[in-house]
Amino acid sequence: MLGEKVLMKGNEAIGEAAIRAGCQLYFAYPITPQSELPQYLARRMPEEGRVFLQAESEIAAINMVYGAAGTGARVMTSSSSPGISLKQEGISYIAGAELPCVIVNIVRGGPGLGGIQPAQSDYFQATKGGGHGDYRLIVLAPASVQEMVDLTILAFDLADQYRNPVMILGDGVLGQMMEPVEFKDFEPVKIPKPWATTGRKGREKNIINSLYLDPTKLEEHNWHLQAKYREIAEKEVRYDTYRSEDAEVLVVAYGITARIARTAVDMARAQGIAAGLLRPITLFPFPTEAIAQAAEGAKALLTVELSAGQMVEDVRLAVNGKRPVYFYGRTGGMMPTPEEICREIVKVAGKEVAE
Amino acid sequence: MKVVFERPRALSDVTTHYCPGCTHGIIHRLVAEVIDELGILERTIGVAPVGCAVLAYNYLECDWQQAAHGRAPAVATGIKRALPDRVVFTYQGDGDLASIGTAEIVHAANRGERITVIYVNNAIYGMTGGQMAPTTLEGQVTATSPRGRDIKQAGHPMRMAEMLATLPGVSYLARVAVNKPANIMKAKKAIKQAFMVQIDDLGFGMVEILSTCPTNWGLQPAKAMEWVDEKMIPYYPLGEFKVPGEVK
Amino acid sequence: MPKVEFNVDRCKGCELCAVFCPQKIIKLSEGINKLGYHPATVKEMEKCTGCAICARVCPDCVIKVYK
Ligand SMILES: Cc1ncc(C[n+]2csc(CCOP(=O)(O)OP(=O)(O)O)c2C)c(N)n1
Numbered sequence: 001m002l003g004e005k006v007l008m009k010g011n012e013a014i015g016e017a018a019i020r021a022g023c024q025l026y027f028a029y030p031i032t033p034q035s036e037l038p039q040y041l042a043r044r045m046p047e048e049g050r051v052f053l054q055a056e057s058e059i060a061a062i063n064m065v066y067g068a069a070g071t072g073a074r075v076m077t078s079s080s081s082p083g084i085s086l087k088q089e090g091i092s093y094i095a096g097a098e099l100p101c102v103i104v105n106i107v108r109g110g111p112g113l114g115g116i117q118p119a120q121s122d123y124f125q126a127t128k129g130g131g132h133g134d135y136r137l138i139v140l141a142p143a144s145v146q147e148m149v150d151l152t153i154l155a156f157d158l159a160d161q162y163r164n165p166v167m168i169l170g171d172g173v174l175g176q177m178m179e180p181v182e183f184k185d186f187e188p189v190k191i192p193k194p195w196a197t198t199g200r201k202g203r204e205k206n207i208i209n210s211l212y213l214d215p216t217k218l219e220e221h222n223w224h225l226q227a228k229y230r231e232i233a234e235k236e237v238r239y240d241t242y243r244s245e246d247a248e249v250l251v252v253a254y255g256i257t258a259r260i261a262r263t264a265v266d267m268a269r270a271q272g273i274a275a276g277l278l279r280p281i282t283l284f285p286f287p288t289e290a291i292a293q294a295a296e297g298a299k300a301l302l303t304v305e306l307s308a309g310q311m312v313e314d315v316r317l318a319v320n321g322k323r324p325v326y327f328y329g330r331t332g333g334m335m336p337t338p339e340e341i342c343r344e345i346v347k348v349a350g351k352e353v354a355e
Numbered sequence: 356m357k358v359v360f361e362r363p364r365a366l367s368d369v370t371t372h373y374c375p376g377c378t379h380g381i382i383h384r385l386v387a388e389v390i391d392e393l394g395i396l397e398r399t400i401g402v403a404p405v406g407c408a409v410l411a412y413n414y415l416e417c418d419w420q421q422a423a424h425g426r427a428p429a430v431a432t433g434i435k436r437a438l439p440d441r442v443v444f445t446y447q448g449d450g451d452l453a454s455i456g457t458a459e460i461v462h463a464a465n466r467g468e469r470i471t472v473i474y475v476n477n478a479i480y481g482m483t484g485g486q487m488a489p490t491t492l493e494g495q496v497t498a499t500s501p502r503g504r505d506i507k508q509a510g511h512p513m514r515m516a517e518m519l520a521t522l523p524g525v526s527y528l529a530r531v532a533v534n535k536p537a538n539i540m541k542a543k544k545a546i547k548q549a550f551m552v553q554i555d556d557l558g559f560g561m562v563e564i565l566s567t568c569p570t571n572w573g574l575q576p577a578k579a580m581e582w583v584d585e586k587m588i589p590y591y592p593l594g595e596f597k598v599p600g601e602v603k
Numbered sequence: 604m605p606k607v608e609f610n611v612d613r614c615k616g617c618e619l620c621a622v623f624c625p626q627k628i629i630k631l632s633e634g635i636n637k638l639g640y641h642p643a644t645v646k647e648m649e650k651c652t653g654c655a656i657c658a659r660v661c662p663d664c665v666i667k668v669y670k
Pocket residue numbers: 405406407408424447448449450451452475477479480481482483488568
């Protein structure tokens with residue numbers, strides 16, 4: 001299927017992309033709405049002579065990821081919100097020990113068991129750390145099935161390059177959605193991993209560890225991590241814009257919400273409102289600069305999310321009080337329609353643009 | 356005159372952080388001796404727990420990964436699945452294995468994961484200052500059972516070896532003690548067996564080792580060795596619970 | 604003649620070797636080692652049989668045995 005377009009569900013597309021990216025091991029525990037991914041890999045990984053293992057829990061799965069990533073292999077796990085909460089301990093250890101891996105969160109509504117419908121209410125958890133300690137994941141937010149493929153491949157490369165866990169933050173709509181995708185021919189990036197624990201033959205022993213009992217050493221380690229995150233913030237910001245050059249009302253949205261917002265932008269334009277869209281593709285690092293710049297030309301911003309308002313805090317930080325930042329959100333698995341978002345754009349324009 | 360006993364090559368030439376008389380040190384040495392005898396140092400990866408043995412990675416010369424509390428069997432599974440021809444072992448205390456990590460140990464054993472588990476049962480949480488463990492004996496006084504363990508309130512001490520031996524994935528399972536020379540010799544044999552079943556691809560191997568915590572038991576090291584005989588062994592009988600070839 | 608050698612600065616003075624030595628020739632010395640313990644020592648080395656029991660019960664691998 002190289003080069004040609006095939007129709008695939010988002011969850012399955014992530015699985016196939018992981019295989020193309022050289023993912024050697026996949027560990028997970030079933031949960032809706034991402035179960036197509038383990039089901040797909042249960043069939044495909046053995047076909048490729050690779051490891052699929054259904055773990056006894058998300059806790060076990062993420063710790064299997066830790067162990068396998070520590071041997072230098074490319075590894076992935078996936079889950080949805082409640083399962084990602086369980087993985088947080090392991091993710092913190094992985095970030096502390098600087099192990100590369102890919103974690104997929106096909107977000108559903110919360111809190112608690114919540115529901116099984118799409119949501120974006122894990123934004124804080126994904127972008128601000130999630131577990132204990134000062135750490136960051138690289139967070140990629142696809143908005144189409146093709147992007148689920150491309151960002152999964154990128155995720156493995158970034159993970160290896162920065163020795164950092166990378167999260168794909170999707171949602172149930174993208175996971176279930178069928179769209180044509182293309183798998184381009186490429187060679188996965190190969191980054192040497194001299195730190196891996198593979199048996200010490202021919203070298204000194206290696207230790208994978210996140211324990212630093214000496215506070216001066218732990219602080220040093222933390223500054224090293226922070227320097228890495230700064231480098232990531234400098235080099236890896238990705239975002240997309242739509243009709244934003246002359247936008248007076250700039251909508252900021254990611255993932256599936258950005259696709260709905262795009263239609264809403266067109267609808268608003270048809271009504272004579274100069275609306276535009278900025279879609280963060282990396283949620284960490286956040287496109288702070290791009291938003292700040294776009295805000296210069298705009299009169300107001302409107303953040304739209306499938307949450308009660310999480311990314312909007314980062315948008316406000318980016319704009320730093322220079323422009324009003326409005327928020328519109330739906331939660332619990334409810335999706336806004338383009339008309340709804342357009343109405344919000346019109347409202348904001350009425351307040352901020354009219355006079 | 357020849358040397359009849361010296362530090363095994365796999366044991367790092369450093370002072371450990373263990374308290375005087377703590378038998379974690381004996382167990383480390385036995386594992387090192389077995390690694391030397393099997394000639395597997397260069398292809399062995401250890402998984403260190405959270406507990407007094409957290410720094411085990413400084414004491415054995417093989418590669419190591421340090422795992423979250425109780426998760427060592429899952430970490431070892433990840434390593435072994437990635438590198439099936441390496442030798443992977445975990446070293447875990449009774450809080451680590453029999454309390455917070457019960458799910459991980461049961462399922463690793465049940466999958467017949469080709470790993471070796473060194474399970475150190477000292478009937479107490481050593482590192483955090485002597486609180487009650489799932490293995491704490493009835494009536495045993497600890498920091499969180501000041502009037503002695505009350506089984507009505509805290510349940511019975513857990514016999515992990517007996518429990519895990521019922522799982523078909525387990526190939527070798529024994530309980531030993533390191534409280535006197537004869538027991539130490541037997542412990543080493545069992546540890547070797549638990550590594551052998553992994554190397555021979557037979558299944559999951561585990562040794563439960565009754566160990567002392569003189570500090571938190573409030574006993575002189577020699578008295579602690581006797582306490583193992585008097586109190587622990589009657590409740591935690593020594594022996595092999597599963598040997599290879601035994602089909603259930 | 605069998606003998607034992609102590610890596611004095613590794614000894615934590617736990618006395619397990621002394622308790623288990625069948626010849627009862629191991630004692631803690633008066634002096635203090637680098638770790639701050641009274642390390643184990645043997646006065647009458649000629650009584651040592653080289654059985655290595657002391658070394659096997661030592662948690663700190665302090666003892667080397669010759670025979
Ligand atoms: C998630 C988590 N909970 C609790 C702790 C605190 N903790 C550290 S060691 C330990 C108990 C260790 O006891 P055991 O496994 O019996 O080993 P020992 O120290 O006795 O050798 C606990 C509860 C921790 N580090 N992580």
